[in-house]
Structure formats: C-alpha cells, structure tokens
Amino acid sequence: MNQKWIYNPEPDEEIVDGLSTSLGFGTFESKILVMRGIDNYQKAREFFKPNLNDIHNPFLMKDMQLAVDRIATAIENGEKIMVYGDYDVDGTTAVALMYLYLSKIVDKKYLTYYIPDRNIEGYGISNEGIDFAKENGFSVIIALDCGIKALDKVEYANNLGVDFIICDHHLPGEEIPAAVAVLDPKRVDCRYPFKELSGCGVGFKLCQGLNTIYKIPEAELFELTDLLAISIAADIVSMTGENRVLAKQGLKVLRKSRNLGLRMLIPEDKLATFEISNIVFEIAPKINAAGRISHGKAAVELMVSDNLKQAHQIVSDIITLNDSRREMDTNSTIEALLQVETTGQLQNFSTVVYGSTWNKGVIGIVASRLTETFYKPTIVFADGNNGEMVASARSIADFDVHDALENCSDLFLKFGGHPAAAGLSMEKDKFELFKEKFEKVVAQKIQDHQKEPSIKIDSDVTIDDLDKDFFNFHRKLAPFGPNNMKPVLVLKNQKVSGYVKTMGKDNNHLKFFIKQDSTGKNIECVGFKLGKFADDFRQKTFDIAFTAEENHWKGNVTYYLNIRDVKFN
Template identity: 50%
Template sequence: MRWTLKPNPNPHKTRQLAAELGVTPLIATLLVQRGVETFEEARAFFRPAFEHLHDPYLMQDMDKAVARIETAITAGENILVFGDYDVDGTTAVALMSSYLRSYYPNVATYIPDRYAEGYGVSFQGIDFAEDNGFTLIIALDCGIKSIDKVEYATQKGIDFIICDHHRPGDELPEAIAVLDPKRQDCAYPYKELCGCGVGFKLIQALSANRGQSLLDLIPYLDLVATAIAADIVPITGENRVLAKFGLEVINKNPRPGIKALIKNVKKQELTITDVVFIIAPRINAAGRIKHGNHAVALLTEFNQKQAEEFASQIETFNADRKDLDKQITKEALKQIETNGEQERYTTVVYQEDWHKGVIGIVASRLTEVYYRPTLVFTKSGDKLAASARSVKDFDVYNALEACSDYLEQFGGHMYAAGLTLKESDFESFKQQFEEVVANTITPDLRVPEISIDAEIDFSDIDDKLIRILKQFEPFGPENMTPVFIARHLTDSGYGKAIGQDEEHLRLFVKQQPEGKGYAAIGFGLAKKIGLTQNQKHFDAVFSIDENEWNGTVSVQLRLRDIKVS
C-alpha cells in the first residue's frame, strides 16, 4: 500500500478557522480539506437544514415538467413512471409513483428487464405504454441520451419528462422537459444529485404547487438517502442534507419495505456505510437475479406483513447473488492463475455461462485482488458483454475508447463501464486493451493508495474529538471518514489473528508505555501480525471508531494498514 499524507491545504485559513470555531488545529485542518473554510460554511456543514435545499424551479425545465404533470392529472391521463433497474432507478420510481399516487390514482410503474431490454429507456417500454393507454412517461435515472426513443414515443402520441443526472451528449432528447443539473444550460446551483435526487426535486416542486411544505416530504427521504449511498455521489451540499435527514427516517420511521430489510440488523443506528452494505445490495439483487419490479413492489408496499414477504423473496435473490458472485470470482481467479496472467497490466477474463447480473461485482472483486483495470466477459445473445472496473485515478473509459475499433458499443465513466463485442474480436481486443493500459498507466497507479488526512498522537484522542468527528457524518465521497497516522506504536503482547479463517488482526496498542491504549481491529491484516510482536515499534494508519458490545460503547481504532516504524 502507498501511504499518502495530505498536505495542510491552507495553514492561514486553518489557524483562522480554528480560532473562529474554538476547535483544535486538527479539526480545522480536516474541515479545510473538505472545502469548509469559513464560520458560515462550518455551521452549514455541522448543522444541515432544510433551508439549505435550493428552489427546485432553479432547475431548467422544472416549470414545464410541473405544468405537464398537472395537465395530465386534470385531464385524467395515465402516467407511467419509468426507471432503471439499479438502486438509484428503483428508489426513484418508488419515490415518484408513491408520491403521485398519494393524490392521483392513474399511475403505474415500469422497470426494464436487465437482460431482455438492457439499460435505460427501451422501445419495449414505450410499446407497453402505447398498448396500455399511457400518454405521459416520467423517466428517472435514465433518458438523457434517449433521443431515438423519445422521438419514437412522440410519434405514438406519448410525451416524456426526463429526470436524469448523467452527463448529456451534444444533443438533448425532444422531451417536454429534461431535468438534469448537468445540462450546460442549467443554472441549478448543485450539480451532484443522483437520479432519485432529481426526482425528489420534481416532487418538491409539485408539492409546493399544491401548498405542501418540505416537512410533508420527509417520509420519502429514506428512499433518497438509500439512492445517495448506493450511487456513490458526493456527500456535499444538498446530498448531505438529504442523506442526513433520510438516515433519520431510516433509523426512526422507515417505510415498511426498508423496515423489513433491516429487521434482523442488530444495530441501534444505521450509518451511510450500513445502507451501502446492507440495504443497497438487497435492492440491487432483484434486478440482478430476477427483475427490478420486485424492488419497486417492496419499496412501495405499505402493509408491513406484505412487505416482509417481499423482503423474504429479496433475501433469497441476494443469497443467490452472493453464491454466484463467490463461485464466478473463484473460477475467474483460477483462470488467471492457470493462464499465468498474474503479471499483466490488466485482467480480462471470459466464460460464456457466467451470470450477466453479477459480472460487475466480480470485476470489483478481481480489482481488489490484482489491483489493475479489469474486464469480466460473458455471453449475451450472439455477442460478448463485459463489465469494466478501474483503479484509483486511471480512466478505464478512455482506455476502452482507444480500443473502440473492436467494440460494438460501450458506455460508462472513469471507474466503471459496460461494453459488447463480437466473439471473434475477443482475443484481438484483449491484446490491444493490455497494450493501451501498459502504455498509459503510471507505476504509482498500480499500487493501492491510502490517503491520510493527518498525523495524530494518542494524546489528541479524547471525548471532544470523537464527539466532533461524529458530527462530520454522514460520510461518503468528498467527505470520507477521516484517516489518521500514528507512529511508534507497540502492542500489549496479546495481539492475535481472529475470525473464522483467522484473516483479521486484533491488537491493543499504546504510543507511550504509561499513556492511553486502544483496542484496534484490522480486517484482512492478520498476515502482518509479525510486525507487532515482541514489542516491535510500528506505524499504523486507522480511522477512529466506536465499538458497541453488551450495551457498552468504547473507542476502537479501525486499522487500514501497518508498517515497521
């Protein structure tokens, strides 16, 4: 692992902010690193409030979207709420449909089949709308590039409202309204909303039109927080406000579907991380293994008993997803070893019977093992389809673009992409992809990096520090859990490997013989136990955690890595 200690971004601002807030230089440094430089910015950071949300009508076309929906309701039109099959899409569909149904009955939902229709707006979905008398489609988390699909719908007398957050192309679809803060002509102040977040802005505008306040929309925020967590968008600005209040709903009064999903979680309070690892994979599993409709049914069900039955089905899908993911990862690793490809710059594996719904997860697993740009292929009709994953700071989309002569189609972004190609082009593509990456990746990008916020002494760790660090939550991109380095530590001598396979490391560490000591846990670090034995001095990188056991809460260090001092 590469350890990179972030520099103090602006020592003058740090000192000034510490004095204004009455906090330590350490806390001020963490704030300035996150772009919080003034007293007012700090107040907004520590006290997110509904008044920090922007007027939804600042978004381009919002007035047109609201007017068209109100016209549809007045005329008794049938409205179809359409969305992608992942967490962002299914939560957005649940949000929009349940809000509209709260005062208008002629609303139905449509999630495309991952395998039969693929991502985004589909011709099949538009045909379904025509066959069933829908004259307005609200598309969420997709549609920004669906120029031909929207034109097809228009010819059939079906209007489109698009709520998307992906980067538009040079041309926009000819929809009634295109809501996307990333539109070049959109002056909306916050650009980082997820698809469900854009949907929330639309219901915020609709509710204002109906004389409701933001307080009336609080019950929908569990869906928005789930989408924010799952879609890995920055936890800044509006996302921070929506995530904070959404987490409160999840913890205090979640909708029956989410309550059913977290029924057996033995934690007093769920964090954004828990949403990412507990709620999101289960919602995603529906679209991966069966159909995204199951997720929407769960999230829009208001009978608790029925919701628990839906959740039980989703648990089965998730268990199947885990088994497939584990099996395919094992087969892929064996393929790499058998073919002697451990020393390549890329990982490219293919087996025709691998399940298309989990190859993205497998690509992420292989990236963790070999830490290099990774493609996992499977058979999809008469073509091969792949999911791509990258390593930090390497643009896999650009690398694929350089190989586009071999590709039928591809799309995505810097760290994740999808592609299809002819089977006859697989070997040639694999060779070119290896050459492109070998010629463009720098040596440091081939080693995982731990980014460290600040150096700390154990004497700095006290109740006030922990209390303030808790107020940095919710954590996520651009506001990650603070990571510290402490030097010249020793273990009590009782350090040991723990866990079913003894893969994890448990220590009790001190910096001074007579000073404070802390329990420390390092997941996957058991192989480094030798660095801590016989009173050897070592440096550690960690975050500060709280461990709850039998009702007692204590400070615990979550180790990221250790090295000899």
C-alpha cells in the same frame, strides 16, 4: 498491504489558525476541516448544521418547468403515467420515491411503475418498456437514473405518441434525447449549482418542482428522503453540498421510517444508530440482489408496500436471492482470477475477462474484486441477449475509465457510466478487437502514480490525541462518503498491549489493543484481512494508517481503530 502512503498537502497555517479561533476548535480539528475545503465560519456552519433551506431551487435545473408542466397536464387530463427506472439501488429507490409521491396526488389507477428485466431487456430504456406503456394506455413515461443517451428509444416512443421525461445523472453524450424534458445537472447547458445528485436525487428535485403546484405538506415530502439517503449511499456520489443535506435528513427519517419495507430490511436493534456504512453493506446488497439475480421490480414492490404479509414474503425472497448472489460472485471471481493468470494479462495495464457461464448480474462485483486484486482498470464480460455481450467496468483511483471507454465506443451497442464505473454492451465478435484497443488506450492514458495502490493520509497523530474530544469531533464529520471520507490518520512506533487475537473464517482478521501513554487506557484495533500478520504484530513495533470507527452495543458506544495499512519496523 504495501500501499504507498501519500500525505495530503499541509493546509495554510493562517487559515487553520483563523478557523480555530472562529470555531473554538483545536489546531488538529481545524486542519482536518481546511483539508476538506471548509476554511471559514460560514462553510463550517453549512457543514456541521446542514439545513433544508440550503438546498437549491429545483427550477434552476434545465427543463424543470417543461417537466412539471407536462406532468401537471397529464394529471389534469386523466392521462396515465408510468414511472420507469434502472434495476439497481439508485434506480429502484428513485422509482419508489416518485411513485409514492405521485400516489399522494394521483389515483393509483392512473399510475404504474416499470423496471426492465436485466436478462431480457438489459440496462436502460427498452423498446419492451415503451411497448408496454403504449399497449396499456400510458402516455407519459418518467425515466429515472437512465435515459440520457437513449436517443433511439426516445425517438421510438415519440413515434408511438408516448412522451418521455428523463431524470438522469449520468454523463450525457454529444446529443440530448428529444424528450419533452431532460433533467440532468451534468448537461453542459444546465445551470443547476450542484452537479453530483444521484438519479433518485434528480427525481426528488422533480417532486419538489411538482410540489409548487400540488403542495402536499412539506413534512410528507421530506419523509421520502429515507429512500434518497439509500440511493446517495449506494451510488457512491459526492457526500458534499446538497447531497450532504439530503443524506443527513434522510438518515434522520430512516431511523424512524414509516416505510414498511425499509423497516423490515433494518434490524430493530440497529435502527436508532443506522449510518451510511450500514446502508452500503447491509441494505444496498439486498436491494441490488433482486435486480441482479431475479427482477428489480421486487425491490420497488417492497419499498412501496403497505401490506405486512406481502412485505415479509418479498424480504424473504430477497434474502434468498442475496445468498445466491454471494455464491455466484464467489465462484465467478475464482474463475476470473484464474483467467487473468492463464491468459498472460498480469503484465498488462488493464484487465479484461469474459465468462460464458457468469451471471451478468454479478459481473460488476467481480470487476470490483479484480480491481482490488490487480489494481488495474477492469472490464468483466458475460453473455447478454441475441448473441451480444454485456460488461461492467471498474476503475482505480483517479483514472477515468469512462473516458478510456469513450475511445472504444465505436465498438459498442450501448455505453454509459461514470469516471469510476461504467457499463456497455457489444457484439461478441468484437471482443478480441476491444480487448486489444482498450489495453492500448489505458497504456497511453495511465500515469505512473496511478499504477500502484496508494492511501491518502490526512495527518499523523499521537495515541494521546485519541481522546473523547477527538471521537466527538469525528462523529460530527459524518455522514461520510466521497469528498468527505473518514480521516485516515497515522500512529507511529506502536506495540501491542497484551494479546493478538485472530478472528473470522480461516482466521483472516485480527484484533488487539494499544495503550495510551498518559491514561493507561487501552484502545481496540481491528485489522480486516490482516490475520496472516498476527505474529508480526506480536513481535514487532509498527506504524498503522487507520480510520476511527464506532461500535454500538445495547445502547453503549465504543470506538476502535480500523487498520487500513501497516508498516512493520
């Protein structure tokens, strides 16, 4: 509530009219497309009909040939290969995808996978993981979704005679690790055309590179994109370009997936209509729960399993862990909210909190909750190992928290991430110094328009615009994600048709209908967390900002409006 409504700039009318003519779409549909940078027929074709032929040659990526050659040499010489990845969804899906691909061309006795223990080893490449490789005869480590800043770890491995191939998508530092190969499209010296791959996406490109040698059937290679679609959705990377092609392909595979573990995570009645939002809210939290609360290895075991009994047990354990995670993040969030209020941070430009009893597996969720509540760049700390602290950072729209933290990096032991989210570790005695320095940095960098929550509006519409053609067009815009979000539209001067019904625990949500003028048809509206405004909706006219949503039930598709904000008249 009370967000600032910012309308996106109106696109050039001539371009809109030209696109409308070439595509046969109406002005409204063409306007929405042009706002997304789709301003000619060719771009529209690539957007609406993403083709696997449109994805890029993997060898455009810096060091790809070096990576392929080293792995091929290892396979020819009977060397043992360890697939290493982060414990979140992107990391575990990347490890599962790489392990399943290599299993098609290498005897499993030459392969293993390794996920660091979040509580003991922390984020990224660890000495423990390298020691495990050395002690067990693994001479090559393929690191996925981590490693781009692991200078000292790679040097340690080099001294032990263990070769690293890094597949990462995080922002590099000034120096690149001295690995055999470092695949990361964000390297300044990398000419790969698409920079926004997930960590799993970089791993998939390596599989494509290897497949120029090993030539497993292309259908088998692209069957692994169900895992890739999960990583793209969960890691919130740009849903444009190559990611859009791979996500759309991956969703198609996922709906008919032969991956035993994934099928057990998806309710049978939802399988045929599974979308990106289902991954974000239904699959990702369960996969994440293993790494957050117990050990991320369980998630990989599930995704590579071909044993029904084993998969059943892992799913049962993961669901239990997810329930535990929910309770932990609820309790920690309540404590964190109270800490903000009692430590005088309400007037600050940033939020920084620490809990000695908080599980470090849920601090990212807590940071997100605080960001939603106070709308400020937020850092949540918990205890790590050996007297260290670990933290998760979350940002607000358009504010680069990674850049802000870079200004404090002299205080950190480890640090990495994205403009919207980051992680770090630090010695405990530096906490107060960091808190003061970070607040100063944010105060200097934050701009006025970033200090209040806002919602970007694509267009006003009339209620009669919301017809069958509109919903068909909306469906074609999917899959949705960053840089291709669902259109946010505004209906003005509406009133409820009939009743307003509150729903959910404590009646936090509500539902009502509004009536079309021309057809008399009722359109359902749902307001999550708007239950307390039920009387206002009953008594007043209102403007609503909304997104259109689909509801699938027993083979039928209905539509409703998800209210993102409301202004009462």
